[in-house]
Amino acid sequence: MTETSHRPSGDPAAVPSPSANEPYLVVDELTVRFPTADGLVQAVTDLSYTLEQGKTLGIVGESGSGKSVSSMAIMGLHDYKRTRMSGSIRVGGQEVVGLSSEKMRTIRGGDVAMIFQDPLTSLHPFYSVGSQIAEAYTAHNKASKSQARAKAIEMLDRVGIPQPKSRVDDYPHQFSGGMRQRAMIAMALVNDPKLLIADEPTTALDVTVQAQILDLLQELQRDFNSAIIIITHDLGVVAEMADDVLVMYGGRAVEKGPTREILTHPEMPYTWGLLSSVPDVSADTDARLIPIPGNPPSLLDPPTGCPFHPRCAHRSKVPGDLCRTELPELVTGNRPGHTKRCHLANPDSIYEAEVLPEIAPDLVEVVAEDATPAETGTGLFGPDDEAADGGSVAPENR
Amino acid sequence: MTDTDVTPASDQRGGSRTPILEVTDLTKHFPIKSSGVIRRTIGSVQAVDGVSFQVPRGGALGLVGESGCGKSTTGRLITRLYDPTSGSMKFDGREIATLNSKQMLPLRSEIQMIFQDPYSSLNPRHTVGTIVGTPLRVHKMVPEKKVLDRVRELLEVVGLNPEHYNRYPNEFSGGQRQRIGIARALALQPKLLVADEPVSALDVSIQAQVVNLLQDVQKEFGIAFLFIAHDLAVVRHFCPEVAVMYLGKIVEIADRETLYSHPHHPYTQALLSAVPDVKQAAVGGRRERIRLEGDVPSPINPPSGCRFRTRCAYAQDICARVEPPLLQIGKHHKVACHFAGEMGAMPSSPITLKVLGVDREGNSVNGAQPTVDVTSNDPGFADTWTDPKTLQKESEGIG
Structure with a gap:
């Protein structure tokens, strides 16, 4: 996040204080389109969510689901000349969509900061870690060089880098992966941001380091009361970190609600697929994994109707051809606060009868357990279904 | 695939049979040279330091550990992409640690490797047919005329459209590229596959497809796997036996039930406790x-x-x-x-x-x-x- 050298000195432009009842971050009907030579990439479509200070939102989805694009829009990182954006993003009451780059620069890195996935490519290799952190500080505060350096040392200490006084002059390549990620977090937090966007903050890291980084994020959230958006594909991370979850698919929100709700009573087949395709450290090892057949859709030419229908095993349960022809609305399901985009009328009973036995047999009542065959490979997502989906992914040799 | 020496996967832990791979005291020290003209050796990176394990025929051994613990180096030593500093590697009863590259050549067809990154491990300027067919030509597995048929067969085995042999890697998604890598590894009917983080670069929904494919391949062709990964859940799912490495040494090795439910080494315990758990959602908090x-x-x-x-x-x-x-x-x-x-x-x-x-x-x-x-x-x-x-x-x- 090194910025250009032309930046307004002094205090950031006065940002209107949020109205009393509006959450800190409001994303409303956000649509992002990229015109390309091949056509219009529909990266994000009609995305809406809100996030309050001190809360954590987990955004889950595969690559190409629009989770990073929507977050980069909050940071104003898209090139306005090459991007068509509509809708509204309000950060602390300030509209961000269409904001001039000058004004954007006062928000970016100040009130809103971002942690990127790959710390090695996100840190500048020619500048010492300390000077990169100090630069982020002087960009938003009136501070002398020595003050900024002291601040950088303080931040490195804060994120748990040993001997920060000597490490502050090290270059990124002299840091290990976990330390680089800490340095990035230090840089993001140097201005006490009110909103922190962490884009796959731990994907490149080992589990022990991942745990340290997640601890750190939670600790800092407690101290600064920041709002955190954590983008990940690891549902375990979401389960332990997030208050709310937003599941994205094909550029749209497909399921949204409190973490506990979504992960214990998911109502959308895509979320079921995500839950069943990851092995669990305590699961039965004889059970086959149940992948989601096929590949994520092309955003150049997204499927008609429900974006997930070409890969969905449950579309036969919806009367008519509704899944293919009509896009389901994002509506509240059987429980308050839990919205989903799916035509299925009774997702709970399907989940309990067909999906839960596959992913967590111990949670199903004894009655259901007796009815479930031990061999799960012939389940819903069997190879026959895969073959029907274009044949390009089906292992033929079961 | 008409491999006659197929061992049923169920016989994985049969103690009577000799293991396909037996590694004893394997060591790899990378020398550190001083700068200057003479470039004396001033130290060494002890990447792998006295590692011993067995991989049973048709079975699977998992190697887990943090980055830098030497698990990938171990994989590359076994495929002889690196030469070991010392130690012995017996493949199928035959010592391979000391073979020169000419003697090694016929054995290369029996030990194959699947790489982590499906983007950089396929030559972008070769068609899939060339990529999968080259090992067949090099080792003269089938007559030149039959190479294409065999390539199509292999593509079908890994779940790709056999008619896509003339496409280039960039036309495929990450999961499909990994399947191409698997097809290339299977082309020579290996007895041992070293899979170095085969799924960690893939999307979650695709990971499961590739893990299932690897299991199918293992069952059908009786291939033994050395499965290197840092994802403890995937390793547990795939491997009946798991070794935990730390700084070039194995600190704990056990069958998966024991290792995951009764870990005795503090490092294994720490690793296992650090894995985030989806089930935590029901409880809340960390x-x-x-x-x-x-x-x-x-x-x-x-x-x-x-x-x-x-x-x-x-x-x-x-x-x-x-x-x-x-x-x-x-x-x-x-x-x-x-x-x-x-x-x-x-x-x-x-x-x-x-x-x-x-x-x-x-x-x-x-x-x-x-x-x-x-x-x-x-x-x-x-x-x-x-x-x-x-x-x-x-x-x-x-x-």
Whole structure:
């Protein structure tokens, strides 16, 4: 996040204080389109969510689901000349969509900061870690060089880098992966941001380091009361970190609600697929994994109707051809606060009868357990279904 | 695929059969050269330091550990992409550690590798047909005229459209590219596949497809796997036996049930407790976990004694003085720790004193002979073993 050298000195432009009842971050009907030579990439479509200070939102989805694009829009990182954006993003009451780059620069890195996935490519290799952190500080505060350096040392200490006084002059390549990620977090937090966007903050890291980084994020959230958006594909991370979850698919929100709700009573087949395709450290090892057949859709030419229908095993349960022809609305399901985009009328009973036995047999009542065959490979997502989906992914040799 | 030497996958732990791969005391030290004209060797990166294990025929051994622990180097040593510094690797009863590249050539077809990154491991300027067909041509597996047919067959095996042989890798998604890599590895009907992080670069929903494909391939062709990954859940799912590495050494090796439910090494316990769990959603908040402070020490100058001691909550004086031997403490369970024990019930006194013949400070005791040869590094499991409780009782007499 090194910025250009032309930046307004002094205090950031006065940002209107949020109205009393509006959450800190409001994303409303956000649509992002990229015109390309091949056509219009529909990266994000009609995305809406809100996030309050001190809360954590987990955004889950595969690559190409629009989770990073929507977050980069909050940071104003898209090139306005090459991007068509509509809708509204309000950060602390300030509209961000269409904001001039000058004004954007006062928000970016100040009130809103971002942690990127790959710390090695996100840190500048020619500048010492300390000077990169100090630069982020002087960009938003009136501070002398020595003050900024002291601040950088303080931040490195804060994120748990040993001997920060000597490490502050090290270059990124002299840091290990976990330390680089800490340095990035230090840089993001140097201005006490009110909103922190962490884009796959731990994907490149080992589990022990991942745990340290997640601890750190939670600790800092407690101290600064920041709002955190954590983008990940690891549902375990979401389960332990997030208050709310937003599941994205094909550029749209497909399921949204409190973490506990979504992960214990998911109502959308895509979320079921995500839950069943990851092995669990305590699961039965004889059970086959149940992948989601096929590949994520092309955003150049997204499927008609429900974006997930070409890969969905449950579309036969919806009367008519509704899944293919009509896009389901994002509506509240059987429980308050839990919205989903799916035509299925009774997702709970399907989940309990067909999906839960596959992913967590111990949670199903004894009655259901007796009815479930031990061999799960012939389940819903069997190879026959895969073959029907274009044949390009089906292992033929079961 | 008409491999006649197919071992049923169910026979994985049959002790009577010789393992397909037996590695003893495998060591790889990368030299560090000084700058200047003469470039003397001034040190070495001890990437792999005395590793021993077996891979059963048609079975699977998982290697887990943090980055930099030497698991990938081990994989590359076995495929002889690196030359080992010392140690022995017996493949199918034949020593391969010392073969020169010419002698190695015929064996290369039997040990194949699947790489982590499906983007950089396929040549972007070759068609899929060329990529998968080249091993067939090099090893003259099939006559030139039949190469294309065989390529189509292989593409079908891995679940790709056989008519896509004339496409280029960039036309495929990450998961499909990984399938191409698998097809290339299968082309030579290997007996051992070294899979180095085969799914970690893929999307979650695609990971499951590739893991299932690898399991199908293993069952159908009886291929043994050395499965290297840092994702503990995937390794547990795939491998009946798992070895945990730390700084170039195996610290614990056991069958998966024992390792995941009764880990005895503090490092294994810390690793397992750090895995985020989806089921935590029902409870809320973070799971209790063992915190490891700091980073993995440098393999150029590893800590004395036990290499994990700098980050270990149980470390005492003896850990800095005496390296804990990899002791067998169960039927399929070896652990290298002076204080090995169940999670939360680690012994307060070292359990290895008797077998090492040392006192609690690590000084050798007069008259006490080590009961095990610490330098011997048996890759397999013995029929007799001493459980940790007995070891502790014996050691209390000395300490």
